[in-house]
Amino acid sequence: MPESTLFDAPAPMAQRPWDARLARRLVTPLKDSRATPNHLTTVRLAVGLAAAAAFLPGTYGWVNIGALLLILSNFLDHTDGELARISGKSSRIGHIYDLASDTLVTILLFLAIGIGVGTRVGSLLQLPPAMLGLAAGFAVALIFYLRMRIEELAGKGASKQGSLAGFETEDVLYLLPLVTLFNGLTNFLVAAAIGAPLFAIWVIADYRRVLRRLQPVEGRQTSEVT
Numbered sequence: 001m002p003e004s005t006l007f008d009a010p011a012p013m014a015q016r017p018w019d020a021r022l023a024r025r026l027v028t029p030l031k032d033s034r035a036t037p038n039h040l041t042t043v044r045l046a047v048g049l050a051a052a053a054a055f056l057p058g059t060y061g062w063v064n065i066g067a068l069l070l071i072l073s074n075f076l077d078h079t080d081g082e083l084a085r086i087s088g089k090s091s092r093i094g095h096i097y098d099l100a101s102d103t104l105v106t107i108l109l110f111l112a113i114g115i116g117v118g119t120r121v122g123s124l125l126q127l128p129p130a131m132l133g134l135a136a137g138f139a140v141a142l143i144f145y146l147r148m149r150i151e152e153l154a155g156k157g158a159s160k161q162g163s164l165a166g167f168e169t170e171d172v173l174y175l176l177p178l179v180t181l182f183n184g185l186t187n188f189l190v191a192a193a194i195g196a197p198l199f200a201i202w203v204i205a206d207y208r209r210v211l212r213r214l215q216p217v218e219g220r221q222t223s224e225v226t
Contacts, residue, residue, distance in 0.1 A: 019078055023076075027079050032087070037080035037089055037091075037098070040079045041094070042101075044076035044080065048104075049104075049108065051109060052109045052111070052112040055109070056116055058116030058118070060180075066112075071176060074174065081098070103144075108137070114136075115129070117133070120186075133192075136197075140196050142200050143196070146203045146204065150207055153210055154210050
């Protein structure tokens with residue numbers, strides 16, 4: 001999930017995912033430097049775009065390079081938020097930049113995976129693989145955005161992911177090099193194209209429930225003011 005660089009209260013270290021803990025340790029030396037969260041967001045954006053480009057040829061060597069760049073990009077996504085928290089360098093512009101970068105990287109990565117698979121497979125589910133990648137990318141980006149909005153509206157606990165031993169649901173992406181190593185990218189694309197939109201529908205329903213739950217509270221606050 002995109003790391004917010006604004007309004008986040010740090011959770012106890014023991015409760016944080018392993019990648020977030022490691023990211024904090026790595027950026028701690030930058031706390032009093034001239035480095036800003038936006039610099040780290042830019043690095044993450046560059047690595048994410050490089051990962052997308054690596055998936056485009058669809059060859060065995062390039063998709064494995066793309067998978068490695070993808071997990072690096074996924075890890076770097078934590079660094080800007082961690083630096084913002086420990087240095088107090090949060091900003092609204094940085095928050096928007098981070099969100100826009102996450103959205104762009106997510107959509108382009110899945111689209112590139114689809115294009116790469118399409119160099120070897122004519123169609124999947126009676127659709128061009130690129131369309132499946134685009135659908136998965138938009139769905140994943142929508143999931144990230146809505147979960148962030150739920151967190152902003154109802155608190156971090158309202159959008160908390162399932163976790164086990166310091167690993168969250170989204171950490172499954174760290175296993176992508178195993179998928180590419182064993183030529184499983186086509187099956188991964190199909191699973192993402194089906195699963196991501198279905199999960200997005202569930203998150204949309206959850207977001208609507210949060211909005212409905214908050215409306216009476218907002219109404220009472222308005223009546224008390226008047």
